[in-house]
Amino acid sequence: MDRARLLLIGVTAIAVAACEKVPIVDINAGFSLADVAWFEEEDTLFVFYQANAEQGLGPDTQLELTVRTDHFELPWTPLSQLSTVHTHVPADCGPKSVCGSTSLALSEQPRDVRLRLRYHRAGEMTMNAPVALNIIGRGAAHTNRSLLVYGVFDETNTHVQWRARHQFPTLRNHEVQKYGLRRHFSIAGRRHGAIAADFGANPYGYGSVPGCPGALPPLDFGPVETTARAVFDVGTLPLSASESPAVCARSIVTEAKRGTFEAVALARKNPQVRPAFPVLRSPITENTPIKFMLSPCRRTISSPHYKMQEQRLFLEDAPEICIDDWNARGFADELSVRLRTKIDEVRMQGRDMVLVLGLHHDDTTGRLGNVLEEALQKVLPFERDKSSPRVTGAFVYDSMAHTVGRPELRRLVLWCPPNLLFDDLDDVPAAASSTCPAVSQIPDIELGPFRFNQLPILTTRTQYLRFIEKYSEGQAGRMTAMSFRAPEHTPLSENVPVGEFGTATFYNNEIITAEPGDAFSYCPDADQRKIVFRTPSTPAPAGLEVLPALHQTAPQPAYALGLFWDFPFLLKANYESSLAGAVTAYGFSVPFGIVNSNEETWASQLWTTGEFPVGNILAQCTRFCDHPTFDTSVTYNVHAPFRDAYRMQCYRPLFPRPGDGGFPNDP
Numbered sequence: 018m019d020r021a022r023l024l025l026i027g028v029t030a031i032a033v034a035a036c037e038k039v040p041i042v043d044i045n046a047g048f049s050l051a052d053v054a055w056f057e058e059e060d061t062l063f064v065f066y067q068a069n070a071e072q073g074l075g076p077d078t079q080l081e082l083t084v085r086t087d088h089f090e091l092p093w094t095p096l097s098q099l100s101t102v103h104t105h106v107p108a109d110c111g112p113k114s115v116c117g118s119t120s121l122a123l124s125e126q127p128r129d130v131r132l133r134l135r136y137h138r139a140g141e142m143t144m145n146a147p148v149a150l151n152i153i154g155r156g157a158a159h160t161n162r163s164l165l166v167y168g169v170f171d172e173t174n175t176h177v178q179w180r181a182r183h184q185f186p187t188l189r190n191h192e193v194q195k196y197g198l199r200r201h202f203s204i205a206g207r208r209h210g211a212i213a214a215d216f217g218a219n220p221y222g223y224g225s226v227p228g229c230p231g232a233l234p235p236l237d238f239g240p241v242e243t244t245a246r247a248v249f250d251v252g253t254l255p256l257s258a259s260e261s262p263a264v265c266a267r268s269i270v271t272e273a274k275r276g277t278f279e280a281v282a283l284a285r286k287n288p289q290v291r292p293a294f295p296v297l298r299s300p301i302t303e304n305t306p307i308k309f310m311l312s313p314c315r316r317t318i319s320s321p322h323y324k325m326q327e328q329r330l331f332l333e334d335a336p337e338i339c340i341d342d343w344n345a346r347g348f349a350d351e352l353s354v355r356l357r358t359k360i361d362e363v364r365m366q367g368r369d370m371v372l373v374l375g376l377h378h379d380d381t382t383g384r385l386g387n388v389l390e391e392a393l394q395k396v397l398p399f400e401r402d403k404s405s406p407r408v409t410g411a412f413v414y415d416s417m418a419h420t421v422g423r424p425e426l427r428r429l430v431l432w433c434p435p436n437l438l439f440d441d442l443d444d445v446p447a448a449a450s451s452t453c454p455a456v457s458q459i460p461d462i463e464l465g466p467f468r469f470n471q472l473p474i475l476t477t478r479t480q481y482l483r484f485i486e487k488y489s490e491g492q493a494g495r496m497t498a499m500s501f502r503a504p505e506h507t508p509l510s511e512n513v514p515v516g517e518f519g520t521a522t523f524y525n526n527e528i529i530t531a532e533p534g535d536a537f538s539y540c541p542d543a544d545q546r547k548i549v550f551r552t553p554s555t556p557a558p559a560g561l562e563v564l565p566a567l568h569q570t571a572p573q574p575a576y577a578l579g580l581f582w583d584f585p586f587l588l589k590a591n592y593e594s595s596l597a598g599a600v601t602a603y604g605f606s607v608p609f610g611i612v613n614s615n616e617e618t619w620a621s622q623l624w625t626t627g628e629f630p631v632g633n634i635l636a637q638c639t640r641f642c643d644h645p646t647f648d649t650s651v652t653y654n655v656h657a658p659f660r661d662a663y664r665m666q667c668y669r670p671l672f673p674r675p676g677d678g679g680f681p682n683d684p
Contacts, residue, residue, distance in 0.1 A: 046070035051146035060274040062123040067116035086125035102273045108197040118196040122273035151186040158224030165223035166268035168284020172672040177250040177284045202270045203242035208233035209261040220655040222283035229265035245679025288659035289640035292632025300627045304371040304501040308335035312377035322478040326375045353395035371501040372411035386419040397429045409503035410585040416478045433475040494594030503586040521558035523579035533572040536642040536660040537565035540667035543633045550576045565664040
């Protein structure tokens with residue numbers, strides 16, 4: 018970029034005729050913009066400029082232009098003395114800049130265009146601009162003219178906003194506006210209906226057809242004109258235009274060659290979008306615990322540990338089942354009969370149930386745990402798929418760690434204590450992962466000298482006895498409340514296993530219906546991966562993120578919706594312990610699977626509400642799905658049709674509204 022320098026020279030006269038030299042000061046003068054474009058279709062030369070300097074610019078600064086063609090030469094002339102084709106308003110680029118634009122009628126291609134700044138109209142000091150000259154020859158209206166006109170709709174698809182869009186090789190729409198160019202355009206002859214235009218090659222549809230088809234119904238709207246970049250039409254589309262995808266109009270813009278230029282302007286309706294399914298509802302209720310204490314009746318193993326297990330599960334008044342003969346043939350059958358009998362008795366209360374079993378023993382082989390698994394296998398899988406009231410699962414508090422071996426029981430039975438490889442809780446790492454961890458309501462809570470996962474809440478007998486030997490039973494604490502929550506089942510509910518622990522439940526024929534031409538938008542930010550779907554051709558539950566692409570490639574008439582549960586019920590409890598003479602109370606939950614005790618699942622909304630929003634995750638377009646639309650900045654993305662652009666991103670549009678002003682965001 019050429020730069021000019023002003024030399025500020027001060028002279029101090031002294032009686033002895035001596036002089037003192039003053040330094041040269043760089044005022045950082047230069048052109049940041051000197052763009053010229055000539056449009057052959059319009060016989061118009063456009064000039065845009067911006068000059069900057071730290072000093073020397075003022076009201077008497079002027080821009081001068083010279084132009085030469087094969088048959089004409091314009092000598093250096095101030096821009097203020099030239100007649101313009103279009104309206105140019107003063108531009109303000111700051112106190113240390115002069116900027117603006119002009120437009121000249123020029124019927125021949127320019128061979129040379131020069132621009133300079135004169136610091137003072139009466140002065141000799143000038144600064145030449147490095148001009149960027151662009152020649153735009155003849156061609157289609159939507160590519161070879163400096164302005165195109167198009168329309169957009171408001172949110173209701175009943176009001177059209179007509180827009181003018183500047184098209185220059187080196188300047189964007191808003192920059193042209195910034196430098197003061199204003200174009201006059203008007204709209205007439207509106208009709209509504211389908212237009213056979215090639216929007217792929219001509220995305221705005223400007224001049225895409227010779228005229229609005231006479232067979233289309235007319236809109237009896239009055240005249241509309243403006244020198245702003247946008248104006249709302251004066252009329253509202255009638256109800257009879259609801260199915261019409263577009264409005265066609267004659268647009269008239271001013272120009273040098275003919276005075277005015279007419280071309281078809283099109284306004285396409287916004288995609289008609291709604292929530293695919295507003296909300297899934299599944300009541301989540303508190304289950305009735307069916308309690309048993311399973312222990313030897315003919316001998317005592319550990320009275321302190323027995324009392325701790327009894328207190329943790331509130332089994333003081335629970336029936337006791339003797340397990341002295343657990344190794345005898347048929348014991349699992351007898352136990353399952355005992356459990357089913359009690360279940361049928363409690364079922365009469367009309368509430369879902371959960372088995373709560375204390376298992377007090379000293380079998381180190383794991384065979385007793387397997388026998389209990391066999392008994393539960395005869396009960397729980399048949400209850401799981403029943404309609405409410407049903408048994409949602411079982412909670413077993415064992416004397417020792419036991420890993421559930423039967424795959425079907427892993428998603429139905431919560432078996433404690435956790436499978437930690439430490440007999441001393443002081444050795445348990447802070448981030449230890451295990452089955453059956455007590456997950457605190459407050460993550461990373463520390464209680465006096467203990468971390469939360471170092472307290473003997475649901476521990477093995479060895480861990481508990483060692484803890485009270487080192488500390489005390491008071492510091493070991495006590496359970497103060499325990500509850501179990503689970504979703505209710507309808508007679509139509511169907512469970513589908515997912516992974517090792519999870520289940521997807523399809524409740525009451527909740528479905529999304531769709532036409533082959535519909536399109537879906539999936540919002541990853543809103544999805545907690547709890548809602549799933551399936552179809553007759555794809556019976557395995559899948560996440561909603563799969564649905565848009567599936568419907569695009571193999572559309573289905575309906576998609577059944579279900580909920581994914583990490584585990585069949587949620588155990589929530591309150592606990593308190595005495596530390597340094599003070600009683601501390603806190604809450605925790607016990608999730609299924611292998612979990613870190615620092616993870617937070619207590620506040621999961623999945624278990625505290627019976628409503629699960631779908632509409633903010635999945636949006637469904639039912640009409641005009643191949644049309645472009647607006648984004649959250651009210652920007653019209655003409656190359657982003659809903660069907661393709663929003664398949665895997667959130668659709669949160671904001672639309673223009675009457676009264677927004679005549680200069681919308683249109684980069």
